[in-house]
Amino acid sequence: MAQINLGSVRMRLRGDYDAAASYAPVDIVRNPADGSLYVPSVAQVPAGTALTNTAFFSPLLLTAGLAQAVHSHTKAQISDFNEADYAPAVHGHAKSDISDFDEADYAAAGHGHSKADISDFSDADYATAAQGAAADAAMPKAGGEFTGTVKSKGVTETVVALSGTAPVIDFSLGTRFTLSTIGSTAVTVANVVAGCGALITITAGGAHALDWSGIANLKHPGSGAVPASPDSGKTNSYVLDSEDGTNLTLTLVQEDIA
The missing domain is CATH 2.10.10 (Seminal Fluid Protein  PDC-109 (Domain B))
Structure with a gap:
């Protein structure tokens, strides 16, 4: 060179x-x-x-053969390494290891408070045990099912006033139905369920025939004949009920009431 x-x-x-x-x-x-x-x-x-x-x-x-600027060693390669000089990466201390620890400064893991200790507690926001028991035994306002004997001093039924020449006996609306005919009348039903029944009071506004043939599975006790329609100006009462929710029975209970 x-x-x-x-x-x-x-x-x-x-x-x-x-x-x-x-x-x-x-x-x-x-x-x-x-x-x-x-x-x-x-x-x-x-x-x-x-x-x-x-x-x-x-x-x-030339850097070839020299140690890299960034490199690593194992503990075994460090001659004066002593593990006793170092705390483990994750370690804990007992209360006795902490010089200024005082248990009085901390609440116990499990502790309780009285109502008086809670600044915004109000009895009015909560039902008592007795009130809860009364609510459990109360009759629901809607729905529900009675599972024992029921004693009643009186029952008020819902009366539904029908009109027109194609009235519908809807069992979900009431248990008593009234109708004053204005012509020949074809009666049908809706919402038939097992155990439903209704008292139907019909006053004839003229010589108007009643047609019950639109009611499926309708039976007539006794002679099996279709109950008579009321005479003009007269009133008949019928009971229409179903035991199984499919078949219905029509019975004339009062005839030609003036």
């Missing part, structure tokens, strides 16, 4: 190699790929000359 006697000079660190730059013999250039250092070996290195071109650059410090 050619040698150049520069005399007394001061080297300058030019940093990482830049292909666009030219270099002089006083420059120290770093290879960013591995950290090795190079110096020019000629009076002037033209721009674009690679560091690996030995005709223009000489290595000053």
